[in-house]
Amino acid sequence: MNNDDFLSLEEHSEPAGQGADETILEETNPGSGQPRFSVFAGLQSVFIVAFLIASLFTLFTPNNLFSGETLERIFQAWQANPTTVAPLLVNNSTPETARIGIVAGHWQNDSGAVCDDGLTEEQVNLQIATLVQQKLIAEGYAVDLLSEFDERLSQYKAMVLISIHADTCEYISNEATGFKVSAAIHSFYPEKANRLVVCMADRYQAITGLKYRPNSTTPDMTSYHAFDEIHTETTAAIIETGFLNLDRQILTENPDLIAQGIVNGLICYIRNENVTLPTPLP
Numbered sequence: 071m072n073n074d075d076f077l078s079l080e081e082h083s084e085p086a087g088q089g090a091d092e093t094i095l096e097e098t099n100p101g102s103g104q105p106r107f108s109v110f111a112g113l114q115s116v117f118i119v120a121f122l123i124a125s126l127f128t129l130f131t132p133n134n135l136f137s138g139e140t141l142e143r144i145f146q147a148w149q150a151n152p153t154t155v156a157p158l159l160v161n162n163s164t165p166e167t168a169r170i171g172i173v174a175g176h177w178q179n180d181s182g183a184v185c186d187d188g189l190t191e192e193q194v195n196l197q198i199a200t201l202v203q204q205k206l207i208a209e210g211y212a213v214d215l216l217s218e219f220d221e222r223l224s225q226y227k228a229m230v231l232i233s234i235h236a237d238t239c240e241y242i243s244n245e246a247t248g249f250k251v252s253a254a255i256h257s258f259y260p261e262k263a264n265r266l267v268v269c270m271a272d273r274y275q276a277i278t279g280l281k282y283r284p285n286s287t288t289p290d291m292t293s294y295h296a297f298d299e300i301h302t303e304t305t306a307a308i309i310e311t312g313f314l315n316l317d318r319q320i321l322t323e324n325p326d327l328i329a330q331g332i333v334n335g336l337i338c339y340i341r342n343e344n345v346t347l348p349t350p351l352p
């Protein structure tokens with residue numbers, strides 16, 4: 071470009087900067103106003119970023135990283151420009167807070183009680199435990215189906231753990247019917263363990279109609295091996311769902327009802343529902 075061209079260009083463009091022509095130019099080219107805004111916004115962003123970087127260098131010294139003043143200043147920065155500062159609060163929920171453990175009694179270890187026709191307690195327990203797991207997953211919980219001596223039981227952490235068993239298949243008497251629930255004899259939090267037992271007994275009886283037999287819990291139940299293996303924060307109980315002899319029909323032909331009784335008991339405990347201990351057998 072030579073000087074003549076430059077001059078002629080200047081002369082030529084002059085009228086456009088004055089009078090009516092300017093208005094026409096801007097109307098026919100609506101985008102002409104945008105570059106100035108973009109430049110301004112860009113500069114603003116640069117200043118905000120520069121301010122934040124400077125602030126972060128100032129804030130994040132080892133001594134004041136977690137001080138109240140730091141949090142206060144970050145909060146003020148967030149108030150000034152909520153979209154620029156990333157959310158500080160993250161969801162800290164650990165898996166244990168929504169986790170439930172279900173032990174299928176005797177599973178992968180031994181048969182447990184055995185009936186004359188070959189039906190085993192292990193089979194009955196596993197069917198019920200599997201249904202309990204499915205129902206609780208449908209309720210939104212993370213559920214571990216555990217075998218009798220599952221290696222995960224060591225220091226197992228969960229909101230609650232229930233071990234599912236059934237009583238003998240031998241005929242004892244016409245009184246040998248109904249269910250039992252027990253917590254560990256030495257629970258770390260006895261009031262929580264007691265509440266779990268009450269919830270299980272009440273809800274299980276209401277759904278299944280089986281008789282509650284609180285006075286016939288055995289040392290096998292109160293000193294159940296898993297109680298000593300799991301983490302002390304995990305509330306745990308063991309349920310004998312019924313007798314394989316006199317309660318066989320409901321246990322094997324209506325396992326869904328049995329499972330629902332257990333699920334309702336667990337949810338009663340987890341959700342802190344109102345509950346009163348059902349009247350025990352005389």
Ligand SMILES: [Zn+2]
Nearest residue numbers: 175182235236
């Ligand atoms: Zn058993």
